[in-house]
Amino acid sequence: MYEIWRSRSSLGFQRPKLDGTQSPVLEASTPLGRIHSATVNFKDISIGPEALELADGDIEEDDRHSEDSTNKSAILLKPPRVPHRTKYVIILVGLPGRGKTFLCNKIKCYLNWLGHHTRHFNVGSYRRLQKGDHEVQTAEFFDAHNPMGIEARNRALYAALDDLQSYLFSDIGQVAIFDATNTTMERRRLLIHRFHGRFQYLFIESICTDEKVLEQNYRFKMQYSPDYQGMGMQQSLSDFKARIHKYEEVYEPINDRNLHYIKLIDMVTGRGHMDVNRISGYLPGKIVFFLMQVCKAGMAQARRIWLTRHGQSEYNLKHRIGGNSPLAPAGEVYARCLPEMLIDRLPLNEEQQFSVPVSVWTSTLCRTIQTARYLPFPKLRWKALDEIQAGTCDGLTYEEIAQRFPEEFAARQKDKLRYRYPAGESYLDVIQRLEPVIIEMEREKECILVVGHQAVLRAVLGYFMAKPLESIPTLDVPLHTLLELRPRPDGTMDFEYIDLSPEAAAIMEANIAAGPQPGPFSSGSFSSAQSPMLLSPMFSMGRHDSTVMAVAATAAMAILTPLGGSATCTALDAASATAWSPSKSKSSSLPFVADAAVSDATEGVTPSETVATAVIAAAESDKPVVTSPTKSHHSRAPSLAAGMGGAVMSATGNSSSPSFNFGISAPDVVSATVVADGSGLESPSTRSAVLAAAVVDSRARKVHVPFGATMGGGGSEGGAPPDLLLAGQLPLGSGGAGSGGPLSWSPATGALPRGMLGSAPRAGSGETAASSLFRDIHQVRRMLAVETDGEGEDKETASADEDGNEAERLESGVEKAARKLSSVLEEPALSLNYLLDKPDDQSPSGMACMGEGGTDIGDDSGSVGGEDDNVGDGDGASSS
Ligand SMILES: Nc1ncnc2c1ncn2[C@@H]1O[C@H](COP(=O)(O)OP(=O)(O)O)[C@@H](O)[C@H]1O
Ligand SMILES: O=P(O)(O)OC[C@H]1O[C@@](CO)(OP(=O)(O)O)[C@@H](O)[C@@H]1O
Numbered sequence: 001m002y003e004i005w006r007s008r009s010s011l012g013f014q015r016p017k018l019d020g021t022q023s024p025v026l027e028a029s030t031p032l033g034r035i036h037s038a039t040v041n042f043k044d045i046s047i048g049p050e051a052l053e054l055a056d057g058d059i060e061e062d063d064r065h066s067e068d069s070t071n072k073s074a075i076l077l078k079p080p081r082v083p084h085r086t087k088y089v090i091i092l093v094g095l096p097g098r099g100k101t102f103l104c105n106k107i108k109c110y111l112n113w114l115g116h117h118t119r120h121f122n123v124g125s126y127r128r129l130q131k132g133d134h135e136v137q138t139a140e141f142f143d144a145h146n147p148m149g150i151e152a153r154n155r156a157l158y159a160a161l162d163d164l165q166s167y168l169f170s171d172i173g174q175v176a177i178f179d180a181t182n183t184t185m186e187r188r189r190l191l192i193h194r195f196h197g198r199f200q201y202l203f204i205e206s207i208c209t210d211e212k213v214l215e216q217n218y219r220f221k222m223q224y225s226p227d228y229q230g231m232g233m234q235q236s237l238s239d240f241k242a243r244i245h246k247y248e249e250v251y252e253p254i255n256d257r258n259l260h261y262i263k264l265i266d267m268v269t270g271r272g273h274m275d276v277n278r279i280s281g282y283l284p285g286k287i288v289f290f291l292m293q294v295c296k297a298g299m300a301q302a303r304r305i306w307l308t309r310h311g312q313s314e315y316n317l318k319h320r321i322g323g324n325s326p327l328a329p330a331g332e333v334y335a336r337c338l339p340e341m342l343i344d345r346l347p348l349n350e351e352q353q354f355s356v357p358v359s360v361w362t363s364t365l366c367r368t369i370q371t372a373r374y375l376p377f378p379k380l381r382w383k384a385l386d387e388i389q390a391g392t393c394d395g396l397t398y399e400e401i402a403q404r405f406p407e408e409f410a411a412r413q414k415d416k417l418r419y420r421y422p423a424g425e426s427y428l429d430v431i432q433r434l435e436p437v438i439i440e441m442e443r444e445k446e447c448i449l450v451v452g453h454q455a456v457l458r459a460v461l462g463y464f465m466a467k468p469l470e471s472i473p474t475l476d477v478p479l480h481t482l483l484e485l486r487p488r489p490d491g492t493m494d495f496e497y498i499d500l501s502p503e504a505a506a507i508m509e510a511n512i513a514a515g516p517q518p519g520p521f522s523s524g525s526f527s528s529a530q531s532p533m534l535l536s537p538m539f540s541m542g543r544h545d546s547t548v549m550a551v552a553a554t555a556a557m558a559i560l561t562p563l564g565g566s567a568t569c570t571a572l573d574a575a576s577a578t579a580w581s582p583s584k585s586k587s588s589s590l591p592f593v594a595d596a597a598v599s600d601a602t603e604g605v606t607p608s609e610t611v612a613t614a615v616i617a618a619a620e621s622d623k624p625v626v627t628s629p630t631k632s633h634h635s636r637a638p639s640l641a642a643g644m645g646g647a648v649m650s651a652t653g654n655s656s657s658p659s660f661n662f663g664i665s666a667p668d669v670v671s672a673t674v675v676a677d678g679s680g681l682e683s684p685s686t687r688s689a690v691l692a693a694a695v696v697d698s699r700a701r702k703v704h705v706p707f708g709a710t711m712g713g714g715g716s717e718g719g720a721p722p723d724l725l726l727a728g729q730l731p732l733g734s735g736g737a738g739s740g741g742p743l744s745w746s747p748a749t750g751a752l753p754r755g756m757l758g759s760a761p762r763a764g765s766g767e768t769a770a771s772s773l774f775r776d777i778h779q780v781r782r783m784l785a786v787e788t789d790g791e792g793e794d795k796e797t798a799s800a801d802e803d804g805n806e807a808e809r810l811e812s813g814v815e816k817a818a819r820k821l822s823s824v825l826e827e828p829a830l831s832l833n834y835l836l837d838k839p840d841d842q843s844p845s846g847m848a849c850m851g852e853g854g855t856d857i858g859d860d861s862g863s864v865g866g867e868d869d870n871v872g873d874g875d876g877a878s879s880s
Helices: 061-066 072-077 100-113 123-128 147-169 185-195 211-224 233-250 282-299 329-343 366-372 398-404 406-414 427-443 454-464 469-474 502-514 545-563 571-577 582-587 592-602 607-620 636-652 667-676 684-697 769-789 800-825 832-837 844-851 857-861 866-870
Strands: 088-093 118-122 175-179 200-207 261-265 273-277 305-309 358-362 379-381 447-452 481-487 493-499 534-536 702-707 726-731
Touching (some): 100 175, 100 427, 123 175, 147 175, 200 282, 282 427, 305 454, 329 366, 329 481
Parallel strands (some): 118 175, 358 447
């Protein structure tokens, strides 16, 4: 066996001379060689005397003969080697279960992807080669006083070292990562002796003192470590801990400041730090930067990364490349199916308590933005995700390129990776510009869906799947397919193609043919026998909104159930419900409904059952469903819930139903609650929710409530509907139909009368988000009044007196709301009149007083706090 390991060195492998006269031949065509060609050297390669005093016997025979490397002065006097391209060894140090292999795999992916040929040498793999199939190397094997174990481990060590050296002396090898515990000074001296004068070397030591992290690490490791295959969790855990103990007995952390090292101290917890000692140069610098980001993701194993190309575009249909064309019909179908495909796959966090939040990243091109528009998650646009630029070939078909530019065509066929379109880009260029995107993806602990393009996604996939650079331009990234990447504990990824089911596509096509749809989630409905009501949720909620939606949905159902109604919920409701976390519910005093949802979810009940359970719990309780949305983390969330609550209460018209209390019990003050929270009034959900409450409260008999209907904020191209939050239809009262027609919105047109619902503050008018909201409320109510007035016959059931009372009641309600609002805003200048009946000729600029020196609520709404700042606010309008 030993002979086999040593095969490379014993098969006559010729080492180059190490005197500087004959450097290893370098791969002239190394990818990105032109870009990263700067010679990288540590400024100072001298090492401490202590490190040079190598114990006899530590040195391999052939080493001793090939060069007098035990002779300290010989090493120091040796003229510096000036290789064309510096060769590196990265030496890992640390106890078992500290993320060494994870880090190795990540660094390997990163450096290879940047064109620095890198290989990972895991001594453990060599060690395992020595044992029989069913033999277990138990903790005893790792005892520092076990001669058999020591011998076997040394054999593995030398075999790995030989292979490492062979690799680095070869033409291709640039960086070797030596993955072993290397926990003693003696071992590190041996390595230094091996590498000194031949390669640049640096140590990466991973230290972790967080017991919780370690326990989790050990469990993960047990799941994939070949050492424990077939052994039960408890038994393997206990043996692994015993093994670690053996290592701890002899562990000497690096403390020699003469060495070149990077120490990662509790970095994975997010509270740790890095100790960077004597590191300089381009590549080591990049490694430091990379580790700084990637360490944080070390614990994010529950997350998913999804990649998808945009739906088929007009150009795709015509086989034209590049351009900025909109989606073709089939692409639109895919866009509509995508949310459901994704929501089916939302992972729960490690504790199985809530779903891991999702962000959607698109390019700045129309086809990706359109593809992402129905996705109920915050969105971020990256210029760097734009498709490879085809330069002068942009807009042509491949056939046309072959005819018009045959040489270009042939050149690309020959070397697709390096070929650069005239005035355009090569795949290598794309890889280079994607680096910040990759770093950001590594930093993120949440799920990310990248809606991108063929070439760009090939590059991203190539990185995560550690594909050889040369293979990247031909990786399979088909249209209408979701690519799912699942992190493994060792830093590699599992990968799966998920096709759009033909049934889903057929249904969506049929739906589109049938006319405007509220969205892909039309299956959700809440209905009440007494007060028919249909809410077709098409939520487009951000990470926090979704949790509130769960409350809104459950509360809605709680109200409806006692009325003899029935409640069903969609997968999306379920996803929302499972998004609760106990920590959130604690900090926001969320009701027992939410807690019920959580506890059921943790017991493995399906999400829809969870919601149903929560609803029943709420409905059967004498207690009101109480929540304090004002304390919620997210500015938009309470408003959505409040709006829903208000709308539902008004719709049912049943004040004796379980009280639904969002801080204030009466529906007509819902809007006050919302604004009191300082919610972002410019956000679609907030405005829509407030408007919903206000509109419903005005006793309109039939109202479509378009949540977020016109608030795309520029986020939708090509007349596309914005990222809307909720589309609902609230038929109110008995004479609903024919009451002048609904204030309707449909995804197909995407348009409400401008300035009616959710219009943005008017530019340059001094109007604030709050004041523009009041303008909208005012206008909606006026419009309703006008429409209802014009419908004399339909109004015959209501007497004039009733109308008067209604108006009074309404007025007092809205007045209360406005008063509350004013007090909260501490802005007495806020005019009640404006909210109630301000004539149109009092232009919004009259509201400027509110913005001047006052609280411009809208400005605050986007900043949800540190980490959220760099993502879109759900309206698809933000960009990188
Ligand atoms: N910087 C880090 N510190 C601690 N644990 C980490 C770090 N990075 C990753 N991990 C986690 O450590 C666990 C064990 O990782 P592994 O690489 O197998 O450890 P080792 O090679 O040190 O035995 C993995 O679940 C991984 O996610
Ligand atoms: O590198 P190749 O294989 O040409 O693939 C990249 C091409 O894919 C296309 C489609 O052919 O991407 P996309 O679908 O984003 O439009 C072209 O625009 C782009 O030039």
